Amino acid sequence: xxxxxxxxxxxxxxxxxxxxxxxxxxxxxxxxxxxxxxxxxxxxxxxxxxxxxxxxxxxxxxxxxxxxxxxxxxxxxxxxxxxxxxxxxxxxxxxxxxxxxxxxxxxxxxxxxxxxxxxxxxxxxxxxxxxxxxxxxxxxxxxxxxxxxxxxxxxxxxxxxxxxxxxxxxxxxxxxxxxxxxxxxxxxxxxxxxxxxxxxxxxxxxxxxxxxxxxxxxxxxx
Numbered sequence: 001x002x003x004x005x006x007x008x009x010x011x012x013x014x015x016x017x018x019x020x021x022x023x024x025x026x027x028x029x030x031x032x033x034x035x036x037x038x039x040x041x042x043x044x045x046x047x048x049x050x051x052x053x054x055x056x057x058x059x060x061x062x063x064x065x066x067x068x069x070x071x072x073x074x075x076x077x078x079x080x081x082x083x084x085x086x087x088x089x090x091x092x093x094x095x096x097x098x099x100x101x102x103x104x105x106x107x108x109x110x111x112x113x114x115x116x117x118x119x120x121x122x123x124x125x126x127x128x129x130x131x132x133x134x135x136x137x138x139x140x141x142x143x144x145x146x147x148x149x150x151x152x153x154x155x156x157x158x159x160x161x162x163x164x165x166x167x168x169x170x171x172x173x174x175x176x177x178x179x180x181x182x183x184x185x186x187x188x189x190x191x192x193x194x195x196x197x198x199x200x201x202x203x204x205x206x207x208x209x210x211x212x213x214x215x216x217x218x219x220x221x222x
Contacts, residue, residue, distance in 0.1 A: 066119075076124065079124075109126060146174075155176075160200065160207075162191075169183070170183055171191075173211065180198050
């Protein structure tokens with residue numbers, strides 16, 4: 001997959017968050033969902049040290065509340081290490097300058113999470129979103145087709161790409177020119193994907209979408 005979702009995702013991906021560390025370079029959806037998902041693409045294994053591991057940066061030099069929160073949270077620290085590894089790999093490609101610019105923009109958004117109502121959720125979704133972006137931009141990104149939906153409000157076309165091979169599974173939702181990455185969430189039936197400000201639920205070809213205040217009822221086959 002090319003970067004048709006990547007640059008535009010930054011603003012919506014951190015819509016709940018609204019500045020940046022000293023060294024940005026080093027800091028770090030099948031057609032419709034089915035019951036049979038491909039084997040997950042797992043995160044790079046963290047090195048075994050026998051001690052509690054922190055993020056990719058030096059916590060003694062944590063520059064802001066976001067970095068301090070990451071240092072104190074094992075899950076966020078693990079995501080930071082994963083992101084740092086993916087970013088280093090992306091830097092070896094032909095779009096190194098673009099990747100560096102995107103990374104700096106992502107860092108500014110992450111560091112603004114202290115303004116969010118739920119800062120921890122903002123940080124978690126910030127890291128998860130950037131990791132997905134880097135994975136989908138890599139040559140080994142899983143292939144998937146966009147599913148088109150016809151909605152009660154047809155003023156903006158809706159398409160969703162489901163990536164069931166990623167861990168966690170995600171849906172890249174595009175409404176008109178706006179896009180967001182949403183993550184698989186528990187559901188009593190059908191498939192449900194959420195992030196702060198976005199909820200997409202699909203069951204037997206019918207779907208509902210809450211996209212930053214825009215609510216739609218849709219069916220497959222737009």
